[in-house]
Amino acid sequence: MKNSKTVQKIGLLTAISYVIANMVGTGVFTSLGFQLAGGVTDVPAIMILWLMGGIIAFTGAQVYGELGSVMPRSGGEYHFLSELYHPALGFMSGFFSMFVGFAAPIALASMALGTYFSNVYSGINPQYIAAGVIVLVTIVHSTSIKSGGAFQNVFTIIKILLIIAFIVAGFVFTPEPQNISIIPSSVTWSQVLSSGFAVSLIFVYYSYSGWNASAYFVSELKNPAKNLPRSLIIGTLIVTILYLLVNFIFLYVSPVSSLTEQLDIGAIVAVGIFGAKGGMIMSGLISLLLISTISSMIFAGPRVIQVIGEDYPALSFIKRKRKNGVPLVAILIQSAISLILLFTSTFEQLLSYLGFVMNIFAVLTVIGIFIHRKRFPNMSRPFKTKGYPIVPIIFILFVIWNMIFMFKEKTIETLIGLATLLIGLAFYYVAKALEKKSSTS
Numbered sequence: 001m002k003n004s005k006t007v008q009k010i011g012l013l014t015a016i017s018y019v020i021a022n023m024v025g026t027g028v029f030t031s032l033g034f035q036l037a038g039g040v041t042d043v044p045a046i047m048i049l050w051l052m053g054g055i056i057a058f059t060g061a062q063v064y065g066e067l068g069s070v071m072p073r074s075g076g077e078y079h080f081l082s083e084l085y086h087p088a089l090g091f092m093s094g095f096f097s098m099f100v101g102f103a104a105p106i107a108l109a110s111m112a113l114g115t116y117f118s119n120v121y122s123g124i125n126p127q128y129i130a131a132g133v134i135v136l137v138t139i140v141h142s143t144s145i146k147s148g149g150a151f152q153n154v155f156t157i158i159k160i161l162l163i164i165a166f167i168v169a170g171f172v173f174t175p176e177p178q179n180i181s182i183i184p185s186s187v188t189w190s191q192v193l194s195s196g197f198a199v200s201l202i203f204v205y206y207s208y209s210g211w212n213a214s215a216y217f218v219s220e221l222k223n224p225a226k227n228l229p230r231s232l233i234i235g236t237l238i239v240t241i242l243y244l245l246v247n248f249i250f251l252y253v254s255p256v257s258s259l260t261e262q263l264d265i266g267a268i269v270a271v272g273i274f275g276a277k278g279g280m281i282m283s284g285l286i287s288l289l290l291i292s293t294i295s296s297m298i299f300a301g302p303r304v305i306q307v308i309g310e311d312y313p314a315l316s317f318i319k320r321k322r323k324n325g326v327p328l329v330a331i332l333i334q335s336a337i338s339l340i341l342l343f344t345s346t347f348e349q350l351l352s353y354l355g356f357v358m359n360i361f362a363v364l365t366v367i368g369i370f371i372h373r374k375r376f377p378n379m380s381r382p383f384k385t386k387g388y389p390i391v392p393i394i395f396i397l398f399v400i401w402n403m404i405f406m407f408k409e410k411t412i413e414t415l416i417g418l419a420t421l422l423i424g425l426a427f428y429y430v431a432k433a434l435e436k437k438s439s440t441s
Contacts, residue, residue, distance in 0.1 A: 008145040008325060009222045012230060015214045017156035018296045019235030023057075024159060025109045025293030027207025028243055029116075029286060032250055033262040034203050039196030041256050043248075044184040048192055050247050052398070053204035054240030057211040059395040061236045062385045063366045064212045065229025069382040070372065072228070074219040075307040076212060077361040082311075084368035088428050093361045094308045095424030101358065102301025103337035105209070106294055110134050110342055112264075113290040119267050119283035129287075130342055137295045138335040144324045145220065148299055155292035162289050163242055166270075166282070170249035173273050177252050198405035202355050205402060207243065209358060211236045216300040220325070225382035302330030314434035356410070357417040359403050366392050366399075 010018075032046070040046055064076075073079050075090075078097065082090025093101075110133055114126030141148040191197055214231040218224045221231075250265055253272040259265055266286045271279030306327035309319030320329045369385060369392050385391050407414045 008149075008220075010145065010149060010217065010220050011222050012227045014149045014153055015221055015227055015231035016235045016238075017153050017292075018217075018300065019210065019213045019231050020239055021152060021156045021159065021292040021296035022210025022213035022300065023208055023235065023239045024163070024242065025105070025112070025207075025210070025290055027203065027209070028246055029266040029290075030112055030264070031203035031207050032247060032265050033259055035200040036256055036260040038200050039194060040191050040200045042185070042187050042191050043180045043251050044182050044188040045191040045197065046247060046251065047182050047244060048184070048188070049197065049200055049204050050243050051240070052201065053208045054236070054243065056205060056395055056398045057208040057236045058233070058240065059391045059398075060362060060366060061211045061232035062229070062387075063369045063392050063395065064215045065232050065383050066381060066385045067365070067369060067372065068215045068218050068228040068232075069225040070376075070379060072218045072221075072224040073307070074217050074303045076216040076304060077365050078304050078307060080215075080365045080368055081361065084371050085364070087311075088425060089364070091308070091312075091428040091431070092421050092424040094304050095427055096357055096361070096420060097301060097304040098308065098334070099337055100420060102297045102304070103334050104341055106134060106297045106301075106334070106338040107341040109290050109293045109297070110338070113287045113294070115264050116267055116283045116287040116290070119264065120280050120287075127343060131339055133291060133294060134298075134335055134338055134342070137291065137298050138331060141295070141298050142322075142326060142328055142331055144322075144326060146324075148295070148326075152292060152295050152299065155288075155295060159289045159292045160238075160242075162285055163246060166266075166273075167242075167245045167249050169273050170253050170269070174253045178255060180251055182248070195405060195409075198402065199409045201402050202406050202410075205359070205399070206355050208236075208239070210296070211239075212362075213296060213300050217303045220303070229383040298331065298335060301334045302327045305330035305333060312431045312435065313438060314431040356403060356406050356414040357421065359399050359406070360421075363396055363399050363403075366395050 035046065035049065040049060067080050071079060071083055075082075075094070076097070078090045078094035080090075081093050107130075110130030111126070113133055114128075114130035117129050118124060118126040137151075140151050211232060213235075214221065214228055218228055221227050250259065250269050253269045258268060258272075262268055264283070267279060267283040270282030270286075273279070274282060306319050306321070309315050309317065309330070318329050318333060319327070321327050370389070373388075
């Protein structure tokens with residue numbers, strides 16, 4: 001008879017499915033409309049945009065793979081930054097993850113799901129649909145790691161098959177395809193060098209966010225030194241290929257004018273491929289696809305919250321687990337915050353707010369590879385970043401460039417994000433003061 005207290009571990013396939021599901025969500029089915037509105041309308045320029053996003057994600061995935069293999073503990077940036085810099089910086093990252101880093105993307109994905117589903121059943125409020133899915137998936141992941149992993153694998157396989165079917169159908173069944181080419185021209189390079197391209201990279205980078213997903217639950221991986229980097233790299237490569245093909249199909253099927261500033265890009269393109277009825281069915285299928293995205297984040301995010309509870313006695317209540325290892329309190333806290341954001345924020349506000357702060361912690365983490373190698377030059381490294389030091393430098397330069405334009409174009413949202421970090425810093429000192437007080441009393 002098995003011990004009911006045995007903590008279940010996650011295999012490579014499930015870890016890859018979490019990475020893919022974290023990445024493939026609202027971004028690829030919603031952000032093209034914002035990019036076109038920003039002036040990036042040339043097809044080759046759009047392909048370069050999405051390829052650049054994949055390159056950035058791939059370089060970051062390699063670095064996180066190395067750091068995770070030598071510091072194998074759950075928590076992602078929270079753990080890395082605490083160890084490499086200072087616990088206060090790690091806490092700020094964890095605080096952001098607790099209140100926004102995962103809760104907001106869950107709200108975003110559920111908003112998109114509700115929008116797509118309402119195209120099929122227009123009489124239902126999209127927010128209620130979104131809230132219902134958050135609650136349902138929360139219940140699934142609150143039961144056990146094994147059942148949550150099985151749920152994740154099934155919906156991720158469905159997601160990949162649907163995307164492949166969508167791509168094939170676009171090539172085969174589109175009645176009047178657009179006359180487009182992927183060969184760059186002078187227009188391509190002028191758009192690539194424009195401020196609109198840089199701002200569009202915000203949306204693309206958001207679409208690729210999640211490439212670091214398995215770093216958040218390293219402690220729950222089987223053979224983490226090998227499976228962490230493998231899951232990050234394989235997942236990122238698969239998603240990059242899918243994103244390039246999906247965006248080509250969007251532009252192959254529908255004219256730019258019909259996609260500009262539109263949120264439900266997938267639904268519009270589905271109508272172009274299948275007609276009104278077929279497009280309606282496809283909208284429903286796309287909404288199912290987003291369930292795996294919500295599921296993956298409801299699983300990963302609480303692992304950060306739980307680790308914070310382990311490290312700070314004043315917050316120890318959030319580390320409580322069920323006997324099978326499920327961090328129940330952390331899951332419930334995150335889902336509650338997601339529901340609040342769902343009913344109080346707009347899609348674009350959340351997207352802009354999220355991007356800037358996420359980039360800060362990602363850049364600091366990648367810079368951390370230089371710190372770690374200098375501090376521990378003789379440490380055995382199960383996985384080494386290929387192309388070091390060029391690969392991490394590419395990531396750092398691309399993301400900082402992106403952040404500069406983001407700050408210029410979305411100043412208010414980025415300042416709000418920075419304010420969140422200051423609140424997190426204040427909570428750190430409060431937690432430390434309470435810890436000190438309890439130890440001396």
